[in-house]
Amino acid sequence: DGGITQSPKYLFRKEGQNVTLSCEQNLNHDAMYWYRQDPGQGLRLIYYSQIVNDFQKGDIAEGYSVSREKKESFPLTVTSAQKNPTAFYLCATGLAGGYEQYFGPGTRLTVT
């Protein structure tokens, strides 16, 4: 069954804690992306990776970190340095150099 999985669906953390969001895909897509969505806002790009062991900062990378050790996986760590971490986090994938991006189901993070 092909697709993009994100876990967990809901995540609750206390302020000051780091948290890692999972994104796994079996679509054989080279490119993976992390977006953040806030109410009334467009999607904003956090990080993206076009190939294993390489990734680039997006528009709002501060307070986040990623790794890309396997083609199938692109975990996102929300660090305590991120000032407003509560948001809906979306992982997307696509073909390298391709145009279309496909989204996973998302993780809703709440930090109190």
Add this chain to the structure above:
Amino acid sequence: QKEVEQNSGPLSVPEGAIASLNCTYSDRGSQSFFWYRQYSGKSPELIMFIYSNGDKEDGRFTAQLNKASQYVSLLIRDSQPSDSATYLCAVRYSGAGSYQLTFGKGTKLSVIP
């Protein structure tokens, strides 16, 4: 600053009517354009993409692109209550960072039975 503008709505149309959603973008060098549908609480779903000037039809959906005027639109024919969702316009710009998509804030569509 690369911008994608959409009317936030809500846009209300009666069932069976044509819904017209519009999007403007700031960079003339933009290459490709996408429409995503997002139901409340869910992730965006790609429904249409268009790369060339003109119209592209897929079932009840038609995407229209006018690069000279820098707008792209989505028409939904025979609108159904199940089409009620927020529609996101996304643009892939040319040049450095061209792997990135820039998203509008979305237009909320409500189809009234």
